[in-house]
Amino acid sequence: MGAPSSISLALGGPTPLRLSGRLLAVLAGLAALGALSTNIILPALPRMASELGAGPHGDISLVLSSFFLAFAVGQLFVGPVSDRWGRRIPVLGGLALFVAGSLLCTWAPTLPLLVAGRVVQALGVCAASVLSRAIARDLFEGEALSRTLALTMVAMAAAPGFSPLLGSAMEYGPGWRASFALVALLGLLLAWAYAAAVGETHPSDRRAAASPAEVLRGYAALVRDIRFISPALAVSVIIGGLYAFFAATPAVLMGRMGLSALQLGLFFAGTVFVVFAAGMLAPRLAHRWGAARVARAGCLVALTGALTLLMGAEGRSLAYFTGAIALYLLGMGLINPLGTAMALGPFSRQAGLASSLLGALQMACAGGMTALAGLAGRSPAMALGQVLAAASVLALAALLVRWRQA
Template identity: 80%
Template structure:
């Protein structure tokens, strides 16, 4: 093993022995903050539009502006952190996120709100990307899989809980209070990061890179089957998760007549499926191997997607919920294992690899969300998820053959 890697693992063992609970909680919080800050405002969008005197159709940039800034910003965060370390980008990003959240909280016009959302995204993308890079700095092998399982569970679970939290905020301080709440969470995470984690990318492992070298690094990763196979599998399967959150309100509220609170409770209940699968994934991988368990996850997701596709109009809540459980179970297995497989071989490029992985995820999430939203039905969502599951399976099989 390379000396610097040995040092990093030794550092990781020391940290985990003393502060495993706190360390994992901070990494999970960094991973989940972006999804939380996005989905918490979904129940409030009609009220925001009313208070700002705009139509619902004009609210699109509030979401799309966030996703675009998030996708672009994270491509720069990884290389910067590989050169200068993790601490400065993480803390600077959280400060920027807090500033953007406060801009949103006091926004009196739609344009100011959109600006605040862009600032939010430019800051929080660092937390999301570097939570994975920090895990790779400290751990490898099964320890990395376990750590990523917990952080990826948090990232996948945040969209489930945040609409329910947003609905609860509507009965109290309202949508402006939601932005103040996420700003406070950002502040708490910054303090916790300083106290618990600190710098994890040692100076002897840092490398200066020009813009051209960064682009070359991305190109090399995109052609490296050790990275691109599992990264693509994770990206399309997680893209399906975002498509599920985008299309399900039309199914459950439009066709089945659920209230916003009931919808929030439905989303929150799905978190337990993702949590259980994420906890199970490293144990199964230890016994049968990450590639095999990832392929099993793809097949479970495919079974749920096909069931949803066969369910037609989605007017049977129990049937729809069962199909969702199968898909989320498979996604919960693929996500942490595929992430560990993609980042594992690149200890000296953890930031770069994590950035490209994040960019792929956001691209797939954006495209699949748009397709599912246009379809607006259970069968349409099932079709999107079927394609995602099949593509993820093919990518993992190809990756397994290379390995």
């Protein structure tokens, strides 16, 4: 296999693909669309509640929880379907469903219809998220896979950082319904770009029909396979910490430090550069020292950030909080792409199934750790530090189990 800039599709298919900026942009868009379509509406939730007659902290939360639940369940079906029928039909069909759900949200005059639109959105966009990883595994392996996943995972982590700022701009401009129209347009553009630049990547000779019982046995086999479950758990708990960070930080920065909504959005946007830097470093470090070793080092960096936050949870400055969080995000940015590549690497024939299970684990950890971070009591920073420390320790333990059994 040649240098990353000239790596082509080694599947024997009719149209070889290279690791190009165009391909990376499409995969990054597929990975990021789900997070973008959720976080872009966060600044508008109070106005949504007011206009639709919902409680600001009760019923309106269904707009988020319904999306996460449908996303988690839907992706468990997407992978097996794509392993049987290929990637193209689920990706384009999922994006069409996402656009339809987004348009329903744009029009919805009541909260139940808005929630229904969010469910349709999630069932569609989960295919894009799951299959961005499966497509990368179809096309590449080794260092090329790590590099591709590093860049797509940067986009997936960056979307929650930039989207609240974009949502604030939409809220103060055309209104919250325009946010749904915008993501519908992005879904259409992404479908066109995928069809033009990528297309089918899972050839017929690698496809296999599977009954529901066989799919369940496949998931059970992955859970028992240390090659998958060890890095998959490490990535999932670390990503859970990222979602806990986004959930708890408003209470820290706005409630305790007095930042405005705009300043909070700028802070989130600034954290993206840390994740971007880590994503650029990860494949280079892995080339020199190996993916497993760099991923374990990333756990230690993340743990250092979490412990730093814990030591100064009370009475510290914005600069201190930012530094501690930056360390955690740096470690997360190293673990995420490398752990994903380690989890998917051995399963080329089951890339869709493995990617689906990985996504479900991530969503479960995101939901659980976000809930734990919400049990803040009087100190949201302390609760966040505890969750991030637990995530780092669990990730390191999972990777050490694989290392000892290697």
